[in-house]
Amino acid sequence: MSFDLKELDEVSQTLKLLGDKTRLTIMKLLENQERCVCELVEFFKTSQPSISQHLRKLKDAGLVKENRRGQWIFYSVNPSSAQYELIQKLIAFVPSQDHALEELSKKGVISCE
Amino acid sequence: MSFDLKELDEVSQTLKLLGDKTRLTIMKLLENQERCVCELVEFFKTSQPSISQHLRKLKDAGLVKENRRGQWIFYSVNPSSAQYELIQKLIAFVPSQDHALEELSKKGVISCE
DNA sequence: TCAGTATATAACTATATACTTATATAAACA
DNA sequence: TGTTTATATAAGTATATAGTTATATACTGA
Numbered sequence: 001m002s003f004d005l006k007e008l009d010e011v012s013q014t015l016k017l018l019g020d021k022t023r024l025t026i027m028k029l030l031e032n033q034e035r036c037v038c039e040l041v042e043f044f045k046t047s048q049p050s051i052s053q054h055l056r057k058l059k060d061a062g063l064v065k066e067n068r069r070g071q072w073i074f075y076s077v078n079p080s081s082a083q084y085e086l087i088q089k090l091i092a093f094v095p096s097q098d099h100a101l102e103e104l105s106k107k108g109v110i111s112c113e
Numbered sequence: 114m115s116f117d118l119k120e121l122d123e124v125s126q127t128l129k130l131l132g133d134k135t136r137l138t139i140m141k142l143l144e145n146q147e148r149c150v151c152e153l154v155e156f157f158k159t160s161q162p163s164i165s166q167h168l169r170k171l172k173d174a175g176l177v178k179e180n181r182r183g184q185w186i187f188y189s190v191n192p193s194s195a196q197y198e199l200i201q202k203l204i205a206f207v208p209s210q211d212h213a214l215e216e217l218s219k220k221g222v223i224s225c226e
Numbered sequence: 227t228c229a230g231t232a233t234a235t236a237a238c239t240a241t242a243t244a245c246t247t248a249t250a251t252a253a254a255c256a
Numbered sequence: 257t258g259t260t261t262a263t264a265t266a267a268g269t270a271t272a273t274a275g276t277t278a279t280a281t282a283c284t285g286a
Contacts, residue, residue, distance in 0.1 A: 004208040008134060011206050016132025020244085021125045037263060050245060052264055071253050071262050086206050093124050093199050095117040133274085150233060163275060165234055184232050184283050 014083045017061055018090060022046075023054050027077065027087060028094040029101070030064060034076035042104055043097075063087060127196045130174055131203060135159070136167050140190065140200060141207040142214070143177060147189035155217060156210075176200060 018024045022044060029035055029043065040051045055075055058064045065078040077087065131137045135157060142148055142156065153164045168188055171177045178191040190200065 004212075007208045008138065011203075012132055012134045012137045014132075015128045015137065015203070019125055019127075019129025019132040021121060022244090024125045024128065025121065038261095047246070048263070049247085049265080053244080056264080068253090068263095073263065086203075089202050090124075090128070090199075095120045099117075135274090151231095160276070161233070162235080162277085166274080169234080181233095181283090186233065 010082060011086065013061065014063070014086060017057060017063065018087075020054070022050075023058060024091075024094055025097060026051075026054060026058065026075075027063065028091050028097055030075060030077045031091055034067065034074040036072040036074050038072070039104075040075075043100065123195060124199065126174065127176070127199060130170060130176065131200075133167070135163075136171060137204075137207055138210060139164075139167060139171065139188075140176065141204050141210055143188060143190045144204055147180065147187040149185040149187050151185070152217075153188075156213065 018027060025044070026040060029040065037048065037051055037055065040055075041048050044051060055064065055066075059066060059075075061083075062078055062081045063083060064075045067074045067076065078084070081087065131140060138157075139153060142153070150161065150164055150168065153168075154161050157164060168177065168179075172179060172188075174196075175191055175194045176196060177188045180187045180189065191197070194200070
């Protein structure tokens with residue numbers, strides 16, 4: 001397989017992964033800081049297994065990395081990914097989620113530690 | 114629905130569309146010039162309905178436009194799309210298909226007019 | 227008007243995907 | 257050690273998607 005074919009696969013695979021609203025938003029949320037699974041579950045108001053499965057896909061693709069601290073597993077963008085530059089450019093087009101995050105921290109939901 | 118939600122939908126919808134290797138490559142091929150359906154069918158060595166259906170999705174999303182000239186329908190990138198800037202940035206990451214196009218034109222396949 | 231060519235659409239099928247519920251694993255702490 | 261909390265995984269289901277084959281539409285030129 002040529003280098004070009006591999007690259008095309010990688011780019012389209014990355015776009016397919018981020019073509020899901022939940023995963024795209026997760027990457028946006030991780031843009032500047034790590035987040036634990038429980039924060040993401042609260043944010044999306046969905047089930048914990050659903051978030052875990054999305055994170056698993058992002059991790060398998062090397063787009064995020066995990067870091068366990070005690071009971072919590074914190075996820076962050078993986079800057080070593082071959083797709084890092086592409087990801088950065090992509091999430092620049094995703095609207096900031098700051099207002100929604102604020103709502104959550106007002107309610108005291110976001111605080112794992 | 115808030116503006117942000119709409120934008121998130123639009124971006125993820127665009128990424129989902131381009132998360133398919135065929136459609137991503139079509140957008141790359143249309144980067145600098147229009148192409149008729151028959152050229153794309155030859156290029157991908159796949160069925161005509163398959164290409165037509167991919168083009169239909171890209172057109173429904175407003176990413177490409179069509180221009181009939183005689184029997185042929187030429188597709189090109191739609192610069193008026195709200196996603197145009199995103200698309201431009203994305204396809205910059207897709208490897209050039211020039212070598213493969215050369216093969217085709219050598220064989221005289223690409224010449225609709 | 228008819229035959230040929232280019233393209234689109236419809237119907238069907240096979241596969242992929244996302245979500246749910248149930249359960250397993252791992253750490254914390256009493 | 258037993259309980260609680262955080263997270264992952266497995267299995268099942270419903271929906272979405274891409275491709276195929278068959279057919280329809282539209283243009284061209286004799």
